[in-house]
Amino acid sequence: MTGPDDPVLDALRPWLKPGGAGHVLLAVSGGPDSTALxxxxxxxxxxxxxxxATIDHGLRPDAAAEAEAVGRAAHALGLPHAVLCWRGDKPITGLQDAARAARYRLLADHAAQAGADLVLTAHTRDDQAETVLMRLAAGSALAGLAGMRPERQLAPGLRLGRPFLGLDKTALVGWCEARGIPFVRDPSNTNPLFARARLRAAAKALAAEGLTSTRLARLAERAARDEAALRQAAQCALLDIRLSAPDGGMRLDGLRLRDLPEAVALRCIDLAIEAAGGSGHRLERLEALVFTHLLPALRAGTTMRRTLAGLVIGVDARGILIFSPAPPRKNAGPASPTTGLLGNGDPPAYIGDA
Known part of the structure; x- marks a missing residue:
């Protein structure tokens, strides 16, 4: 039952290769995907x-019992188990995004305490397809359409890995069933209040039109590849057009920025904002700054001054871009999410099957 051609073991084996220095933390909800993990x-x-580790969000009456069941199964396998509880008030809107952020925070904190340097989750190709569709519906750019990364940094010294992104959920369900391994199904996965559940309900109709999980996952791979190339080009361009500043601030040669491909110039400005200490801006506002104001001013040889992400971004008569802290605003609300570029860092995703 665990031969060398086992796709589940083959996908997981590279993540558990000998030589790992720290512990490996498995995020397990009790659903079929994470149970297989x-x-x-x-x-x-x-x-x-x-x-x-199992996250108890405190949102369903059965969650505590399910976490205890995972603990019993883990202990039967000789594995230490911890239940991590999301405490405090829960938001009325954006509940699943808030729960996702809480999960990653709890996992990162527990990993730090336990000496783990790798967290593994059981996201599948189906999860990736749902993420791409959600980002498409939100009008995302390439970084969002790239979906979930197979690996990313969760915290300093801590990696997050997703070994099953290339497998369909049915493969993991079948793997458990073939071995008589019990698992639970989270009812929120079919709750039409949540966008992911609605997409799951529409999956068959979408696949009939060609939007299969395989094709959507392939789109994510291509978007990630192209975004990485554009990001690298922007990083090189920023090094090339950055000017020295007596105060150590951010100054750019706008005339050279003007001649860059627009996709590279956009990312270059995003990187410059980050390097100048700015944060909290949406893609739409960044695009408006670059395409509606900044580049037209550079092409016309005029000055410009706009605020974004807590910075004043100006173009002087010489075509030099100057980034400086913006004065505090009265009654300013919370900052918008950063672009990340341009998919808010890591897109909404679920730990295991939560």
Whole structure:
């Protein structure tokens, strides 16, 4: 049942290769995907110690019992288990995004306490397809359409890995069923109040039109590849057009910025804003700054002054871009999410099957 051609073990094995310095924390909700992750990891007997954590969001009466069931299964496999509770008030709107942020925060904190340097989740190709569709509906740029990354930094010294992004959920369900491994199904996964649940309900109709999980995952791979190339080009351009400033601030040669491809110039300004200490801006506002005001001013040889992300961004008569802190605004509300560029860092995703 665990031969060398096992796709679940084959996908997971590279993440548990010998030589890992720290512990590996498995995020397990009790659903089929994350349950397969836990049992498959235990069967591979890695040299790095395995830990298991379950998030109890406190949103469903059955959640505590499900977390306890994961704990019993983990202990039967000889794996330490912890239940991490999301405490405090819950938002009325944006609940799933808030729950996602809480999950990652709880996992990162627990990993730091336990000495883990790698967190593994059980996101599948189906989850990736849903993420791409949600980003498409939101009008995202390439970074959003790139979906979830197979690996990213969750916190300093802590990686987040998603070994099953190339597998369909049915493969993990079948893997558990073939071995008689019990799992639960989270009712929120079919609750039409949530966008992901509505997309799951529409999956069959979308696939009939060609929007299969395989094709959407392929789109994510291509978007990630192209976004990485544009980002690298922007990083090189920023180094090339940055000017020295007596106060150590951010100054750019706007005339050279003007001649860059617009997609690179957009990302270059985003990187410059980040380097200048700015934060809290949406893609639409960044695009308005660059395409409606900044580039036209540089092409016309006129001056410009706008505020964005807590910065004043100006173009002087010489075509030099100057980034400086904006004065505090009265009655300013909370900052908008940063672009990340241009997909808010890591897109909304779920730990295991939550």
């Amino acid at each position: 836990m049992y498959a990891a235990a069967s591979l007997r890695p040299t790095s110690p395995l830990l298991v």
